[in-house]
Amino acid sequence: MKSKINIKSVIIESICLLYILLFVYAALSKLLDFENFQTQLGQSPILSLYAEFFSISVIVIELVMAIFISIPKVRYLGLWGAVVLMSMFTAYIVIILNFSSFIPCSCGGILEKLGWTAHLIFNLGFLILGITAIRLNAKSNRIVIPFAIAVLAGVIFVTALFLFSEDIMEKENPFIRRFPNASAAKTDRIDLRNFSYYIIGADKDKIYLANRLAPLQILEVDSDFKNKKSHTITLDRENFKFRTVEVRLNPPYFYVIDGSVPVIYRGLISTWKAKVISDGKFRFSDIIFHDGKQAFIRTQKQYTGENILGLSNNYTGSEIQYNKGLLEKQIDGIFDTDGTMQYSRSLRKLIYVYYYRNEYIAADENLKLQYRANTIDTTSKAKLKVVKLKQSGDTKLAAPPYMVNRHTTLCDNLLFVNSLLRGRYEGNDVWKHATAVDVYDISKQHYILSFYVYDEEGFRMNNFFAADSAMYIISGHYLLKYGYGKNLKSKFKK
Structure with missing residues (x-):
């Protein structure tokens, strides 16, 4: 029994460590090359109109999630936030792959060199790891419905941003140019x-x-x-x-x-x-x-x-x-x-x-x-x-x-x-x-x-x-x- 608890703890700790490393690395990479990161968001079909806001808020949220996950008392909340955030990132890439072929990756460092499909697989992998950690850390089995609602809300939020942003960019563009590849x-x-x-x-x-x-x-x-x-x-x-x-x-x-x-x-x-x-x-x-x-x-x-x-x-x-x-x-x-x-x-x-x-x-x-x-x-x-x-x-x-x-x-x-x-x-x-x-x-x-x-x-x-x-x-x-x-x-x- 004690062995099972130890294995579960090791898995949760490992997943949390991976998330901390991911969020800290991604946030610092964006911060060190902030102007380029903001420019990339300005080219996004989803975030163009809100590049200034999201260029700061994404970095802050990633660091906050990393801090939450590192503190045992609020780790469970941090994992929930991380999973919702990863689901939003994943929905973002799905929209990019299906409705746009020209947006550069808005991540920093090594992740920026990944192709969009590879980036999608990477995000899905971390999403599965996050779900696993939440499931192992949960005191109740009744997390399916709350989890589905939280993820769905994130996906709907990203989709709504895309639809609203595209309409504004085409008809009432606030002077944000788009430079797609293959133009x-x-x-x-x-x-x-x-x-x-x-x-x-x-x-x-x-x-x-x-x-x-x-x-x-x-x-x-x-x-x-x-x-x-x-x-x-x-x-x-x-x-x-x-x-x-x-x-x-x-x-x-x-x-x-x-x-x-x-x-x-x-x-x-x-x-x-x-x-x-x-x-x-x-x-x-x-x-x-x-x-x-x-x-x-x-x-x-x-x-x-x-x-x-x-x-x-x-x-x-x-x-x-x-x-x-x-x-x-x-x-x-x-x-x-x-x-x-x-x-x-x-x-x-x-x-x-x-x-x-x-x-x-x-x-x-x-x-x-x-x-x-x-x-x-x-x-x-x-x-x-x-x-x-x-x-x-x-x-x-x-x-x-x-x-x-x-x-x-x-x-x-x-x-x-x-x-x-x-x-x-x-x-x-x-x-x-x-x-x-x-x-x-x-x-x-x-x-x-x-x-x-x-x-x-x-x-x-x-x-x-x-x-x-x-x-x-x-x-x-x-x-x-x-x-x-x-x-x-x-x-x-x-």
């Missing part, structure tokens, strides 16, 4: 040996670039970066006082424009010969060509200079259909409504992203508002210092603007936004050497994920274009190819 990564690069190129578009397996210093020179690059070919655009008329000539692509056509000169050229990619299709009809500061005759334009109101969006149904005519309510004035209607235009031909949506606030607009092909949505940062009002010069009457910026969203590109239902603001739980070291790209699903109106574009030999990303199979990026004098991973490919809605 996008550099697969190739080519040295352009020129800093003046910008991407104008793609057609089939060809990428086309124009040169700001030589506006009529086009560089054609195969999507596999094996071959390059140069083209020179031929204009049927050149008697215009151009200032800033740009080339736009809308296969099978290309367009040559200069917003300060009300002229539009159009030609076929197959010949690179362009003819004037609109002369002196309207001016614009930006334009999107979405079929053979129609174009979305951004121009200025005649007397105030405020930005306004319009639709031209015929290049040869001067009649423009304006929607005066699309761009909403906050300060001056000029700088505060500045932004980028993109068009999804598959969804027939125009997307306008403001530079200086966390908002984008979706309009249909007739320029009718469909919805307004937000990017994940928290800058809802443009931070600009605008002055009006008395002599000339011109409106100028009196200080550098606080830019939120810089470059954008759109492919099918996915909007890619180059954000200039650092989110919560993002290390400053990464931002010194990388640029963040946030991805939104415009058909569902929510944020999906983010990925970094790392500087190429010290050069930042300054232009990008999303094609069907990859993203093409200009960094300094390099053209980069970032292939889509499975987490990003699965989000496209063809």
Whole structure:
């Protein structure tokens, strides 16, 4: 009889010692690398919204459980707490394995190197050990129902956190980016040996670039970066006082424009010969060509200079259909409504992203508002210092603007936004050497994920274009190819 009691005591003591070692080791590992631990929780699909709270509370709870288990008078209570805690950790991993494949382990030390399946087995092993210790230490056999209730409550708590957090992250994100694995990564690069190129578009397996210093020179690059070919655009008329000539692509056509000169050229990619299709009809500061005759334009109101969006149904005519309510004035209607235009031909949506606030607009092909949505940062009002010069009457910026969203590109239902603001739980070291790209699903109106574009030999990303199979990026004098991973490919809605 005494031998049986001794064996039971040895088993209980051994299990308690293992739990003490586990909790103390895990807590100290998290504490010693606290910033990394908090960042990992910020990436969690369950704990993102509560990373600050849980980063401290988990460490405290683990240490408290270790102390309780080490004190004989409260050991039984400590074991119950440990089992509930391990059941919550296990439920967390089950959710990760079944509903997310990108969250890093939020444990420290050796445990961080375990795979998710191995970590699940490890947790289940400790859960069984904890149950065994409680059973051997119990004075009554009636512990099944209380135990089941306690474990179930922990599992329900973790599941509720996951469901609530996912909904908030997608619709009301508090500026917490998620960087899942297998989103996008550099697969190739080519040295352009020129800093003046910008991407104008793609057609089939060809990428086309124009040169700001030589506006009529086009560089054609195969999507596999094996071959390059140069083209020179031929204009049927050149008697215009151009200032800033740009080339736009809308296969099978290309367009040559200069917003300060009300002229539009159009030609076929197959010949690179362009003819004037609109002369002196309207001016614009930006334009999107979405079929053979129609174009979305951004121009200025005649007397105030405020930005306004319009639709031209015929290049040869001067009649423009304006929607005066699309761009909403906050300060001056000029700088505060500045932004980028993109068009999804598959969804027939125009997307306008403001530079200086966390908002984008979706309009249909007739320029009718469909919805307004937000990017994940928290800058809802443009931070600009605008002055009006008395002599000339011109409106100028009196200080550098606080830019939120810089470059954008759109492919099918996915909007890619180059954000200039650092989110919560993002290390400053990464931002010194990388640029963040946030991805939104415009058909569902929510944020999906983010990925970094790392500087190429010290050069930042300054232009990008999303094609069907990859993203093409200009960094300094390099053209980069970032292939889509499975987490990003699965989000496209063809």
